[in-house]
Amino acid sequence: MPGPLVDTFGRVHRDLRVSVTDRCNIRCAYCMPAHGVEFKPHSAILTFEEIERFIRVMAGLGVRRLRLTGGEPLVRRGICRLVQMLSAVPGVAEVAMTTNGVLLAEYADELRAAGLARLNISLDTLDREKFREITRRDDLAKVLEGIAAARRAGFTEIKLNAVAIRGQSEDDVVPLARFAGQNGFELRFIEFMPLDGQDRWEQCRVLPGEEILRLLAAGIGPLEPIVEASSRAPATEYRFCDGLGRVGVIASVSEPFCDRCGRLRLTAEGMLRNCLFSTEDWDVRALLRSGADDGALADLVWRAVRAKKRQRGTDQGQFAETRMAMHEIGG
Numbered sequence: 371m372p373g374p375l376v377d378t379f380g381r382v383h384r385d386l387r388v389s390v391t392d393r394c395n396i397r398c399a400y401c402m403p404a405h406g407v408e409f410k411p412h413s414a415i416l417t418f419e420e421i422e423r424f425i426r427v428m429a430g431l432g433v434r435r436l437r438l439t440g441g442e443p444l445v446r447r448g449i450c451r452l453v454q455m456l457s458a459v460p461g462v463a464e465v466a467m468t469t470n471g472v473l474l475a476e477y478a479d480e481l482r483a484a485g486l487a488r489l490n491i492s493l494d495t496l497d498r499e500k501f502r503e504i505t506r507r508d509d510l511a512k513v514l515e516g517i518a519a520a521r522r523a524g525f526t527e528i529k530l531n532a533v534a535i536r537g538q539s540e541d542d543v544v545p546l547a548r549f550a551g552q553n554g555f556e557l558r559f560i561e562f563m564p565l566d567g568q569d570r571w572e573q574c575r576v577l578p579g580e581e582i583l584r585l586l587a588a589g590i591g592p593l594e595p596i597v598e599a600s601s602r603a604p605a606t607e608y609r610f611c612d613g614l615g616r617v618g619v620i621a622s623v624s625e626p627f628c629d630r631c632g633r634l635r636l637t638a639e640g641m642l643r644n645c646l647f648s649t650e651d652w653d654v655r656a657l658l659r660s661g662a663d664d665g666a667l668a669d670l671v672w673r674a675v676r677a678k679k680r681q682r683g684t685d686q687g688q689f690a691e692t693r694m695a696m697h698e699i700g701g
């Protein structure tokens with residue numbers, strides 16, 4: 371069956387997150403445990419050629435935007451070659467990346483030359499000691515260098531992503547917004563989701579979007595909603611009335627945007643997922659490695675899309691109980 375990939379709720383799927391590794395060079399407590407993580411062996415991870423073949427099939431089904439993620443995509447050796455391969459696939463309009471920025475100073479120019487269109491960089495705090503506590507690594511300076519290098523390399527529309535956790539993030543909200551505003555980046559706060567892989571998530575640890583907006587208004591000044599914001603963006607966007615710039619809130623917990631979700635995800639080991647919270651996945655790798663033809667791959671994709679539930683992996687509205695951590699799925 372040809373694309374576009376429309377699910378049973380009428381949602382059209384044109385975006386695919388491609389995780390290229392489950393490994394990471396930092397250890398954010400909300401994403402993975404400090405020790406004892408068992409990473410997948412290299413043989414279990416899709417090769418670049420396997421990813422490219424699958425993307426050709428997806429592009430044939432109407433998928434237009436790719437975002438490379440992980441784990442940390444920049445720890446995957448040869449990542450710029452993958453960017454180049456995927457940018458050249460007919461039908462793919464954009465290849466973007468989400469990164470923690472630690473290795474970005476090294477790769478920014480090469481990524482740009484390879485055709486990477488956009489960068490989202492994760493940054494939860496501008497305080498060195500706090501950064502070390504959150505990520506269990508002392509790498510804030512490298513991230514800031516990476517951000518500067520990305521700008522020099524010609525990336526525009528850089529977005530900074532900060533996870534919002536009650537009791538942790540409150541003091542960072544205003545400094546991050548000032549930093550983003552003064553440098554021309556859009557800042558987005560993401561509500562803490564139950565994907566830490568350690569069962570430590572609790573509703574009371576979510577710093578809701580509404581409260582973030584109150585902190586911003588009190589610390590900087592009034593904000594107004596941006597009405598023309600893209601309807602497919604997960605963030606609700608605002609601008610400061612004094613012109614400092616824009617901020618977004620990804621209220622995945624307090625105000626889920628599942629009715630507008632047109633995303634699919636491919637894990638590093640080649641499992642297709644129709645939701646972060648899906649309790650099921652579809653084994654692309656097995657098909658790729660058993661010599662299946664493109665038709666069989668497209669059928670698998672359609673099965674995944676048709677099985678997509680209404681909200682957060684269920685039809686009921688609560689979070690489906692996935693046991694996977696964010697770094698294993700690809701955020």
Ligand code: SAM
Binds near residue numbers: 442560
């Ligand atoms: N390593 C890259 C990075 O740090 O941007 C890409 C992968 S990371 C899993 C993608 C995004 O997911 C990051 O912005 C991270 O902060 C966010 N994230 C991870 N765990 C999360 C959680 N439990 N709730 C909300 N966001 C989370």
